[in-house]
Amino acid sequence: DIQMTQSPSTLSASVGDRVTITCRASQSISHYLAWYQHKPGKAPKALIARASFLESGVPPRFSGSGSGTEFTLTISSLQPDDFATYYCQQYYISPFTFGPGTTVDIK
Amino acid sequence: EVQLLESGGGLVQPGGSLRLSCAASGFTFSKYAMSWVRQAPGKGLEWVSGLNDNGGNINHADSVKGRFTISRDNSKNTLYLQMNSLRAEDTAIYYCAKGCDTSCYRSDYWGQGALVTVSS
Numbered sequence: 658d659i660q661m662t663q664s665p666s667t668l669s670a671s672v673g674d675r676v677t678i679t680c681r682a683s684q685s686i687s688h689y690l691a692w693y694q695h696k697p698g699k700a701p702k703a704l705i706a707r708a709s710f711l712e713s714g715v716p717p718r719f720s721g722s723g724s725g726t727e728f729t730l731t732i733s734s735l736q737p738d739d740f741a742t743y744y745c746q747q748y749y750i751s752p753f754t755f756g757p758g759t760t761v762d763i764k
Numbered sequence: 765e766v767q768l769l770e771s772g773g774g775l776v777q778p779g780g781s782l783r784l785s786c787a788a789s790g791f792t793f794s795k796y797a798m799s800w801v802r803q804a805p806g807k808g809l810e811w812v813s814g815l816n817d818n819g820g821n822i823n824h825a826d827s828v829k830g831r832f833t834i835s836r837d838n839s840k841n842t843l844y845l846q847m848n849s850l851r852a853e854d855t856a857i858y859y860c861a862k863g864c865d866t867s868c869y870r871s872d873y874w875g876q877g878a879l880v881t882v883s884s
Contacts, residue, residue, distance in 0.1 A: 658826070689870075691870045691871070693809070693871075695809070699876075700859065700874040700875060700876050700877065701801075701809065701859065701861075701871075701874045702874070703870075703871060703872045703873070703874075706864065706870055706872070712872060742808075744808060744809050746809075746811070746870070746871075748868065748869045748870040751814070751823035751869070752811055752823065752824075752825045752826070753799070753811045753814065753823075753869045754811060755801075755808060755809045755810065755811060756808075757808050758808040758809070
């Protein structure tokens, strides 16, 4: 099975900060990497598809990059609505594993 | 508007069974892969099971293989998860998620979730 790791596990930041989260796969997954935002009590929300394509309706302050085994999610200017937990997921091969998550909280 | 509505969650004893349903609307259900993803209390997201558009290709996580069965009824726009031999560690919120294509398991829409509690 492909193992996904994320760093950091927790990130404390302020409104307006630039935030970067890293996701690594234990083997190459090409560009088959998605990012999601999850808030307590809510359905997860898709942010990024194919490593770097913004899902419909997602603000352009979110961006993704990478391929192979290393990927990043960047929020260019953190907004109050962005405090949440972020997960990466590989959809290259079953089981379609998630990373352990990165919680972005208020500094 | 895409809508996914899970039902069938509840409290069940260890060793028991439960069937979750997910009613889909707002898209052509028969043209998309579907998945179940869960989140145990205090834990992250875990992909559980998925199947392609016609149900001919099914995958399960090792943690549920042999105990859970995913299926779909395209005539009813409904996804199912039959859960047998339930264990305490299966306690979680179970989300139904729409795939991005016939055999693509990237989830672009998610339901609100159904809570399953396994306890005596």
